[in-house]
Amino acid sequence: MPEDPKNNKTEVTQGLSRRGFLSSVSAGAVVAVSLKDAVPVRAQEIEATGKTATIQLIVNGTRRKVLVEPRWSLAYVLREVLGLTGTKIGCERGECGACTVLIDGKPQYSCITLAVEAEGREITTIEGLMQGDKLGPVQQAFLEEDAFQCGFCTSGQIMAVEGLLRRNANPDMDQIRTGVSGNLCRCGAYKNIFNAAEKASRLKKQGGAS
Ligand code: FES
Ligand code: FES
Known part of the structure; x- marks a missing residue:
């Protein structure tokens, strides 16, 4: 489980566990899939620094600046940092779909999508x-x-x-x-x-x- 972002004095977030992400792209994810193919470069660049990064997420039409660790999932950031708790976390491993949001209009599992993967993309949650x-x-x-x-x-x-x-x-x-x-x-x-x-x-x- 990611660290509690409340302990982080900056404005930001948390995300997907690496374990959950790697074990994710699993059976059953017929429609909602992760953006894993887009992850490596951005995530690895940030991780290589050993630091957090400030990214911009476009959530329900509003641009939000959040500080994230590369391992934080989009679901965690939406719920715990941005307070959008309409998105639920069930299995947290890409199997149940409870965490589905739209990214650029397409259903995606936010529990296996890293927040850094979603940077600059249009995210729509149930609130939106x-x-x-x-x-x-x-x-x-x-x-x-x-x-x-x-x-x-x-x-x-x-x-x-x-x-x-x-x-x-x-x-x-x-x-x-x-x-x-x-x-x-x-x-x-x-x-x-x-x-x-x-x-x-x-x-x-x-x-x-x-
Ligand atoms: S697929 Fe089950 S919580 Fe994300
Ligand atoms: S899991 Fe209870 S309504 Fe679907």
């Missing part, structure tokens, strides 16, 4: 789907279809559906199933999740696109 005080269409569809039980997987499921609908506004049921196949629900709310994705497609077309 809100339309003012109103739920975005995917959030609204999940609510109306009762697409959750405990709710722990829900943020990740919603982000996976959001990512799906951004690349395919009219997915059929097979495409929906594939689109959320990187997100596990231990409560087994899959039927309602699939129905919510269908409804979200309709809501977006009615003008509620986020």
